[in-house]
Amino acid sequence: MENVITADIAVIGGGAAGITAAIEAKQTAPSLNVIIAERLDRTGKKILVTGSGRCNLTNRNISGGDYHGSLPFVMDIIKKTKNTEEFFRSLGVLCSADEEGRVYPYSKSAASVLSALRLKLKSLDIPEICGFKADNIDKTKSGYTIKAEDGRIIKCRRIIAACGGYASPANGTDGAALKMFREMGIKTAKICPAVAPLRVDPASVKGLKGVRVHGKVSAVSGDRVLKTEEGEIQFTENSISGICVFDLAYLFSEYEGKLSVKADLMPEYSEKQLSDILKEIKSGRNECTLEEFLNGLFVKNLAVFIMKRTLNLPLTEPVSKLKNKDLSKIAETIKNLSFKITGCSSWQNAQVTAGGIHAGEIDVSLCLKKEKGIYFAGEILDTDGKCGGYNLEWAWSSGMWAGRNCALSLHDLT
Ligand SMILES: Cc1cc2nc3c(=O)[nH]c(=O)nc-3n(C[C@H](O)[C@H](O)[C@H](O)COP(=O)(O)OP(=O)(O)OC[C@H]3O[C@@H](n4cnc5c(N)ncnc54)[C@H](O)[C@@H]3O)c2cc1C
Known part of the structure; x- marks a missing residue:
């Protein structure tokens, strides 16, 4: 097992937001070395259980009132990033919607969504480093060192933290990552189960x-x-x-x-x-x-x-x-x-986390204000949507937005 891994951008968390962040970062700046570090033995486990295994991946009737929390720019980010159905179509996943506007893959299979995302990671040469539970982040001269519980280390120039929240701990999200950021002095909004x-x-x-x-x-x-x-x-x-x-x-x-x-x-x-x-x-x-x-x-x-x-x-x-x-x-x-x-309800029965990294800590590019190399995406942020595709929409869109902005911040430097 290699103990020190190097990368330009390390995405922590291989869920919906982390995978799209990695794809978008690499597509924005193909010369950058982008990796995903995931604590579980494989990426995208939560995607597989969404929509009762059918993956309700977005909704055709989204508006600002469908989201809660401190982030004021949720709709801006959704509008500025690729349309989710078009994004999936570009990966070979055709979508269809029901009468409530809930969008599913035509296959009605979450596995086909995850498989398309992982095929894209492979084609872009983005390694998925599994079993890596990020435990500590240190700032270095040239970027950051991320230490895992098992002693492995990632040295990188930028971090995108897409580690989710507390809901559904069996899928890798028990709040430990939010605790790590709180210990770094980053403020989080009150945490509570949502969609529960x-x-x-x-x-x-x-x-x-x-x-x-x-x-x-x-x-x-x-x-x-x-x-x-x-x-x-x-x-x-x-x-x-x-x-x-x-x-x-x-x-x-x-x-x-x-x-x-x-x-x-x-x-x-x-x-x-x-x-x-x-x-x-x-x-x-x-x-x-x-x-x-x-x-x-x-x-x-x-x-x-x-x-x-x-x-x-x-x-x-x-x-x-x-x-x-x-x-x-x-x-x-x-x-x-x-x-x-x-x-x-208990976190086991909740689908989403209300609360997370507070809006006051980040700028519109989803970058930490006081540490201009750490970006956030997805449920780890203080926004939660209603049931019906809104939370995955936020995960894909914020992932794309953080991925693009993070890559551009390095691209401008090279
Ligand atoms: C049963 C269920 C059904 C759902 N159905 C839907 C639905 O149909 N439609 C919808 O819109 N939303 C649905 N949701 C909500 C949706 O799945 C989430 O909001 C979304 O997946 C969040 O994506 P994310 O990438 O931000 O976080 P997550 O998907 O939670 O991914 C975070 C990843 O980070 C990893 N991680 C955590 N900590 C670390 C660490 N320290 N180091 C390394 N890796 C770490 C985790 O293992 C995980 O893989 C559902 C949720 C559940 C639980």
């Missing part, structure tokens, strides 16, 4: 485990509705999830202890319309038990849950016992099912 389930008190969802229902979910703090999303809501024994809930999770960090999620299970109808529908249902179901009253609207466990939440009556009683005011209360519960959020 939200925890609730198990007693508040008793009986709902496994239930899936379409609805609108709103993140609420006090009287303020912070954000509303629509989609399939899923329940476990201690959490609520589903893509629409994932997209509210980033708010937990700011509103910890003061956040509730309110679900509207029949958003197509007003509360008044729903009360009238319930009156109609009652007239045909007077002989049924209360337990059976809503089973034409919802799956059994949810129907029973709503009745228990609303009424103080044994559900063995007949529907004929319901008064008009009870029907109004049931309608209100269906439209305003509220859960207090007690926590965010």
Whole structure:
């Protein structure tokens, strides 16, 4: 094993951002020697699990409001870099989009995306140095020394740090790299799981485990509705999830202890319309038990849950016992099912990290302000997007941007 490796540009982290950074750096300045150092035994492991193995690699409806965090120039970078679908087409990966604008490779296989990226690395002669966990960075006269846990050393002129965050530690991202940069005096924004389930008190969802229902979910703090999303809501024994809930999770960090999620299970109808529908249902179901009253609207466990939440009556009683005011209360519960959020999910269940290298530390080229040879790209930075291709879009675009700017900074010197 070679103990000292030299390079012009060393990319730390062989994920989506690191691979595109390396490709773009080499294409910008082909004479430069670019390498990727990856802590796992191979590059791109996380790419393989994205989009449930299908890789939702971007979205056709991206706007600034889809990203959160301190970075003010996310959309500028996305606009200034190559269009992601065109980039992949140039690698031989044709893409197609679903009706929500979510873009996938035509193969619907994340493996084909990773394979195309790795073929490109090979054709550009960019070595992938695996099993290299960067542990320490020292400044030298001519650049930097990166030390790995196993004693190997990379000597380079520039660094692009694309080491991800904390989400999905099985894929190489346990926050150790962010810790390394914090120890170098670099400021990071508050870290929190994003694109993740939200925890609730198990007693508040008793009986709902496994239930899936379409609805609108709103993140609420006090009287303020912070954000509303629509989609399939899923329940476990201690959490609520589903893509629409994932997209509210980033708010937990700011509103910890003061956040509730309110679900509207029949958003197509007003509360008044729903009360009238319930009156109609009652007239045909007077002989049924209360337990059976809503089973034409919802799956059994949810129907029973709503009745228990609303009424103080044994559900063995007949529907004929319901008064008009009870029907109004049931309608209100269906439209305003509220859960207090007690926590965010574990990093194992989170797809993305909110927080990371703070915007105040970097300039628009994604270079560290106080150390003009270290660039950042991807999830390690303080930006996170919603579910639906937005996070990979940021990884590819910021990778290209950092790669290009980093290469140009050396190209100008040579
Ligand atoms: C289950 C799951 C599904 C997802 N699905 C989607 C989706 O369909 N669409 C979407 O847009 N987003 C999705 N995401 C989010 C998306 O995958 C990430 O935001 C994106 O991959 C981040 O890319 P990155 O290159 O910045 O970081 P990462 O992909 O996390 O790559 C960082 C790399 O750096 C390496 N590394 C870390 N520390 C060191 C070190 N000290 N030394 C050397 N190497 C190091 C890691 O091993 C890793 O390979 C999903 C995430 C998960 C977990």
